[in-house]
Amino acid sequence: MRDSKLILPDPKRRRLITGLGALGASAALTGCDSLSRNDRVQDLLGATDRLTRAAQRLVSSRESLAREFGERDIAPTMRANGSTDPSNDDYKRHAANGFADWRLRIDGLVRQPADFSIDDLKAMPSRTQITRHDCVEGWSCIAKWTGAVLGEVLDRVRPTSAARYVVFHCADNIYGGPVKYYESIDMVEAYHPQTLLAYGLNDDRLPIANGAPLRLRAERQLGYKMAKYVMRIELVDSFASIQGGNGGYWEDRGYEWWAGI
Amino acid sequence: MNKHNDNPYANPPERARVIKRHGLFTRVWHWVNLVCLVILLMSGLQIFNAHPSLYWGNDSSFDAPALQITAMRGDDGAPMGVVRIGGYRINTTGVLGLSRDDGELDARAFPAWATLPGPQWLAMGRYWHFAAAWVFAPLLLAYLVYTLISPARRRLVWPTAAQWRGLPATIAHHARLKFDHSADYNGLQKLTYLLVLFGLLPLMVLTGLTMSPTMNAAWPWLLDVFGGRQSARTLHFIFAFLLVAFFVIHLGLVLISGVFNNLRSMITGRYRLGDDAPADKDNRHA
Numbered sequence: 306m307r308d309s310k311l312i313l314p315d316p317k318r319r320r321l322i323t324g325l326g327a328l329g330a331s332a333a334l335t336g337c338d339s340l341s342r343n344d345r346v347q348d349l350l351g352a353t354d355r356l357t358r359a360a361q362r363l364v365s366s367r368e369s370l371a372r373e374f375g376e377r378d379i380a381p382t383m384r385a386n387g388s389t390d391p392s393n394d395d396y397k398r399h400a401a402n403g404f405a406d407w408r409l410r411i412d413g414l415v416r417q418p419a420d421f422s423i424d425d426l427k428a429m430p431s432r433t434q435i436t437r438h439d440c441v442e443g444w445s446c447i448a449k450w451t452g453a454v455l456g457e458v459l460d461r462v463r464p465t466s467a468a469r470y471v472v473f474h475c476a477d478n479i480y481g482g483p484v485k486y487y488e489s490i491d492m493v494e495a496y497h498p499q500t501l502l503a504y505g506l507n508d509d510r511l512p513i514a515n516g517a518p519l520r521l522r523a524e525r526q527l528g529y530k531m532a533k534y535v536m537r538i539e540l541v542d543s544f545a546s547i548q549g550g551n552g553g554y555w556e557d558r559g560y561e562w563w564a565g566i
Numbered sequence: 567m568n569k570h571n572d573n574p575y576a577n578p579p580e581r582a583r584v585i586k587r588h589g590l591f592t593r594v595w596h597w598v599n600l601v602c603l604v605i606l607l608m609s610g611l612q613i614f615n616a617h618p619s620l621y622w623g624n625d626s627s628f629d630a631p632a633l634q635i636t637a638m639r640g641d642d643g644a645p646m647g648v649v650r651i652g653g654y655r656i657n658t659t660g661v662l663g664l665s666r667d668d669g670e671l672d673a674r675a676f677p678a679w680a681t682l683p684g685p686q687w688l689a690m691g692r693y694w695h696f697a698a699a700w701v702f703a704p705l706l707l708a709y710l711v712y713t714l715i716s717p718a719r720r721r722l723v724w725p726t727a728a729q730w731r732g733l734p735a736t737i738a739h740h741a742r743l744k745f746d747h748s749a750d751y752n753g754l755q756k757l758t759y760l761l762v763l764f765g766l767l768p769l770m771v772l773t774g775l776t777m778s779p780t781m782n783a784a785w786p787w788l789l790d791v792f793g794g795r796q797s798a799r800t801l802h803f804i805f806a807f808l809l810v811a812f813f814v815i816h817l818g819l820v821l822i823s824g825v826f827n828n829l830r831s832m833i834t835g836r837y838r839l840g841d842d843a844p845a846d847k848d849n850r851h852a
Contacts, residue, residue, distance in 0.1 A: 341683040341690045350693035353700050365784030372786055380625055437625055437795065439779050441688065443617035444626040445795050525780045559689035565780030566696065 351561075358563035367493055371524035374435045374447050383448040383506060385514035386440060388477035388486065391534055396476040404518040409502075411458070413540035414468040419461065423504055423518050429453040429461075432501055440528040441560065450522050451505030456496040459540075464492075468540040471495045472547060473521055476534035479554060488532040489544050489552040489562075490523055499524045502535065527564035529555045585749050587837035592719070595709045596832050602702040603809065605694055606770075608682035610806060611675075612691030618675030620803055624794035632800060637664045637673035645671065703771045710763065722751060723760055729753030745823040747840030762812055766805055773802040 340346045391397075399407045404423055412418035433451040440446075459471070475486040494500060501522040504511050511517045516533025523530050530553070544550065549557030556562045588596075619631035633651050635658070640646040647663025649656045660666070665677035667684070678684040682694050713719045729736070729752065736754045746752060751759070775781045776788040776798035792798040820828045831837035 338683045338685070341687070341694070347690075347693070350697045353693070353697045356700060357696060361778070361780040361784065365780055369783040371779060371783045372789060374624065378624060384626075384628065437779075439777075439795065440617070441692075443613065443777075443799060444619070444621075444628070445624065447625045525783045527779060555689075561689075561692065566778035 354561040354563050357561075357566055361563075361565045362493070365525070367496075368498065369525075371436055371499055374437065376435065376449075378447045379435060379449055379507060380446045383438070383515055384440075384444070384446045385512075386528060388479050388533065389514040391477035391513075392481070393476065393478060396534065399476075400513060400517070407518055407536075409519060409535065410537040411462045411540075412537070413472070414465045414542060415459075415540050416463040416465060417461070421458070426453045426458070426502060426504060426519070430457045432499070433505075434499055434501070434522075434524070436499070436522070436524045438528050438531070441555075441564070449507045450501060450503045451508075452501030452503030452519075452522060454498065455500045455502055455521075456498070458502060459495060462540075464540050467542045468492065469542045470540070470544055470552070472539045472541055472544055472552075473532035473535050474537040474539060475532050476536050484548060484554070486532060486534070486554045487548060488521070488530055488554065489541075489547075490521075490526070490530060494523050494526065497523070497525065525565060527566075529553070529560065530564045583839045584836050585839060586835045587749070587831040588835045589716075589719075590835070591709070591712060593832055593835055595705055598701065598705060602698045602705075603813075605682060605698040606702060607806060607810065608680060609691045609694035609698065610802075612681040612683065612686075613688060613695060614803065615675045615681060615686060616688045616691075620800040621796040622793070622800060623796055624789075626796055635662050635675035645673070647673075699771070699774065706767050706771065710768070713763065723756050723763065725753040725756040729756065733757070743822060745819075747824060747827065747838070749837070749839060758812070762809070766809055766812070769805050770802065770809070773798045773805060777802065 408420040408422055409426065410418070410420050430453070431451060432454050433449060435447060435449045438446045438448065455471070470489045470491055472489045473487060475488075477486050478484065479486045490500070499522070503516075503520050503522045504518060506512060506515055511520065516535075519535045520533040521531045521535060541547070544552040548554075551557045552562045553560075618635040619626070619628075620633040621627055622632055631650070633649070635647070635649050637645055637647050640657075645659075645664055646657055647659040647661065647665065649658050649662050658664075661677055662675060664671060664673055666672065667674075667678035672678065674686060681691065683690050713723060725733075733753045736752050739752075740754060772788065773792055775785070776792050777795055782789055782795065788798070789795065792801055827838050
């Protein structure tokens with residue numbers, strides 16, 4: 306570190322400093338909202354989504370587990386968010402006969418596309434876990450989930466080496482809109498030991514409000530990733546041609562594809 | 567500001583003693599940090615507005631939040647904004663819970679002028695928040711390391727033995743709004759900067775990371791340190807407002823203890839000593 310110097314104040318410098326201060330203040334006060342609407346700014350801010358994903362993949366191993374809780378931590382009711390009662394006829398028909406004729410279709414970049422009934426899924430290796438559900442809005446709710454381990458289900462249909470994402474196509478037109486809910490996760494998250502196709506909630510059948518007959522649990526992600534009312538699973542190498550092309554219903558509406566934070 | 571002469575050249579050099587107080591890194595960090603913290607605060611309030619309740623523990627006890635900012639109908643049927651803390655209810659109509667945006671009454675926790683972006687827009691608030699955090703957190707880490715390894719910086723924020731002993735007197739001195747203009751910070755100043763630099767700012771980052779489900783899997787100890795995700799969210803909020811309190815006091819003191827001299831020391835690095843300040847070398851920091 307240099308030694309202190311004795312120097313004289315400079316009136317010109319003083320004016321410059323005052324001027325710069327005023328300029329900075331006025332720039333800060335105007336235009337943050339118009340910046341938010343600017344495509345380039347959105348792209349720049351969006352780049353942090355990939356940065357966050359890379360950093361979080363770096364510090365968390367493929368196997369690092371979400372915390373599991375005890376029975377006494379379970380919330381009195383698991384809060385249902387988004388769609389809570391899909392109103393289209395097809396879904397209503399399945400709900401009316403207890404999803405007896407419902408089949409989960411798995412296709413796309415797999416060697417053996419297949420259909421699974423709820424009983425087929427229940428016969429597969431399962432896992433029960435008491436975990437915390439974190440909504441992007443900020444709240445959390447703890448519940449006990451039971452389901453088929455997604456990695457085991459995927460092994461039955463044998464994904465090809467080209468498969469990079471698992472896309473979940475859902476039954477619900479969220480908020481009565483024209484499009485159906487969908488979501489996607491990558492193969493690392495899909496093969497995580499806590500990633501389930503859940504059919505049970507708190508030792509009971511999964512209620513309609515929480516996504517019956519089948520919903521995704523991806524415990525290291527925010528709630529909007531965990532698609533409810535899953536009808537079809539498609540393995541793809543890119544989700545660019547699906548709906549808005551951003552990999553999910555909320556992603557098409559500006560939310561991050563990486564929902565680990 | 568009281569000791570400045572109109573014509574600086576009228577004084578002999580020994581009466582117009584100016585030292586280099588802050589290095590380039592400190593000055594750049596300070597202003598970049600200010601921009602980051604303003605963006606983080608305003609986008610943070612936008613994110614808070616998506617679920618304007620705070621809880622303690624792992625999850626949300628929806629019917630008994632520790633704090634809630636909401637809108638409701640008053641006894642006269644008119645809408646009002648309220649803040650609920652435990653069993654207490656405070657009418658905050660116009661600012662919290664219910665405020666005007668472009669003349670329209672809007673039921674929202676923090677008003678449009680305090681959030682980034684102004685309208686309710688959670689996705690964009692998150693983008694701003696994380697982008698600013700990606701600048702803020704690495705710079706903070708670098709600056710803390712720099713403060714620890716630079717002897718001059720370390721001396722500038724770590725109180726001397728005499729300063730620790732003299733803290734009560736320094737507080738009394740400040741309470742009378744009297745300020746020295748010496749090269750060294752006083753004990754109270756140092757303690758404040760220490761608590762903010764090595765306490766509040768890192769705690770903001772850590773409580774923020776504790777809200778991330780992937781970070782919970784990567785570093786589960788975060789949940790143990792802060793008592794669960796919802797506790798961490800509440801602490802994040804409390805620490806943010808402690809930082810706002812620091813900012814208000816900091817700004818006030820900068821304004822009344824010689825605003826030009828203080829601002830210059832954080833822009834060009836140069837700080838003019840008071841006429842009565844000791845000039846010995848030990849008392850100066852480059």
